Amino acid sequence: MNITRENIDELNAIVKVDIAKDDYIEKVDKILKDYKKNANIPGFRKGHVPMGMVKKQYGQAVLVDEVNKLLQEALNKYLTEEKLDVLGNPLPKEKENFNWDQDNYSFEFELGLTPQFELNLKTKKPITLYKIVAGEEMIQNQITNIQKQYGKLISKEVAEEGDVVVGTIVNEEENIDNLGTISLDQLKGKKNINKFVGAKKGDLITLKTKGLFEDDHQLEKVLNVEHERIHDLDVEVTLTVTEINHQESAELNQELFDKLFPNSEVKNVEDLKEKIKEDAAKQFQQQGDQQLLNDVTEALIENNKFDLPKEFLQKWIRTVGEKPLTEEEAKEEFIKSEQGLRFQLIEGKLISENKLEVKFEDLKEFTTARIKEQMAQFGQTDPAEKELDDIAARVLSNQDEIKRLSEQLMNEKLLGFYKENISLKEKEVTYEDFVKEIYK
Structure with a gap:
């Protein structure tokens, strides 16, 4: 077997795989011998069917299957050994008048290569880090609702x-x-x-x-x-x-404050307002952080310009769905997904260069913290360590949960990295003003 590569340009290449008879004949013969032993063909006793008849009936199907397996294994091994970073999957080039009735075969595959670029984290202007707070009206509405609820x-x-x-x-x-x-x-x-x-x-x-x-x-x-x-x-x-x-409505007195916040220092209405504002800020932080992730994503895409093998990717998109797409449909699909692909490459490079990996111990600690938060919501503020470990072990035995939690943890790592390495400006806004500014 022989594998060669021709680089068309920096983003496209052709890989040629030549397979000789010696590469596959031993496996094909072994499978056909096994077929011969077990074949049930009218007029012949089991195990006594002539090999010529077995080859005539099953030969080409076995040959095609074994050559394709060999081809796939060789191609995957080649990409790994050559450390080729490809986009999508290799696409087989169609060959006119291909004939299986021969001993040696030659196959060609198109490759879309990942672009090489220097990561640029410098933005044209500082990105806004929103600190969202509850305004006076929201705080007063919350107090009114509390008074009704406990009235x-x-x-x-x-x-x-x-x-x-x-x-x-x-x-x-x-x-x-x-x-x-x-x-x-x-x-x-x-x-x-x-x-x-x-x-x-x-x-x-x-x-x-x-x-x-x-x-x-x-x-x-x-x-x-x-x-x-x-x-x-x-x-x-x-x-x-x-x-x-x-x-x-319930009176705003110490009895109500103690019901709302046991063991707290809320002694008057001003303390209550401050506590509501503090709790609201914690809830709003997630929205502020998500907006930061969105804005950084846009800025990094804008700052890091590189070419993509568009024609290859459009060709690949045509083949990967449940049903083939037309050229026009594939072009539209590429346009929709291009920005996501660009950021995927940028994010992958950022994670790799800065070693932002998710280790199992980190994931376990992250999962345990989430479990404690959920238990606290139901009044279990001091769960036993063994109970937490048992629940975490059950959660992390589910591959879907591992994937979901790993993505959340990586987002947290990226968020921390951005806050330390991207130029930011903090802006305090009420929730109402934040909604107006973002969704205007």
Whole structure:
């Protein structure tokens, strides 16, 4: 067997594999002898079928199979030994009038080579590192919600604005029959609110589902229907009032502070605001970090220019799906995926050059920390080490979980690298302003 390579240019090459009869004949003969021993052909006893008949019936199929196996093994070994970094997979070149009725064969493969480039981490201008905080309005809304949540309901005979009405909601055609609770301050529009004002127990109120609430998802809870039905649901329902309550807000006192934050230093409303702001900042950090990853990705693609073997990649894209694509479809698919491919190459080089590897011990520590966070949410703040180890071992026995957690850990490593090595400028914004700025 002989393998040679011709470099067309820096990004494209042709590999030629010559296979001689001596490379495959021993394996082919052995398989055909085994076929002969076990063949069941009418008119012949088992094991006594003439080899000529076995070759005639099975010879070419066995030959093709063994040559293809040999070809694939040789090509993979060659790429590894030559340390060729290729994009996609080698593409076989079509050969006119190829004939299997010969002893020696020659095959050619097109290769798309990974471009060589120097990694440039210098951005044209500093990238914004958003520090997202809760604004005064958000903090006040949170306090109001807390007061409602820990407040008490006072039964009433007649409904007024701001009250909570409980009733049986029915629409027979849509199979809706549910005891729902409606806070009147969540309704959309004065017209809907006025239908409830003055209502008494036993009254029947007709409502349209479309545009009933400020948030359509509230309708899901009230009607107890599937999420996918909510946004397009436009029907009339009847509500028979069974209960009317006024929600009295809880007082902002030490008793409430201790319920909310046991063993904390919250002693007054200002402390409460500071605690809410602190907790919100932790929640918002993930969004700020994700935006940093997005912005750095764009900047690195912009800063690191290199050519790709476009024609090869478009040809390869045509072959890799469940069904072949046309040239035009493959071109469109390449355009869609080009930026992702470019960043994949940049990120791979960055990870390799800076040794940002994910070791198993790092992954185990990362997984254990995530498990502790989840357990803390359910009140288990001091789990035993053995319990954590057992849960982590179960999680890391699943290959899909290993892949998912490894990607998360690598993202954290990349984030830490960017914060230390990319030019950044910190900007403090409220959540509302962050949304406006990013999604404007």
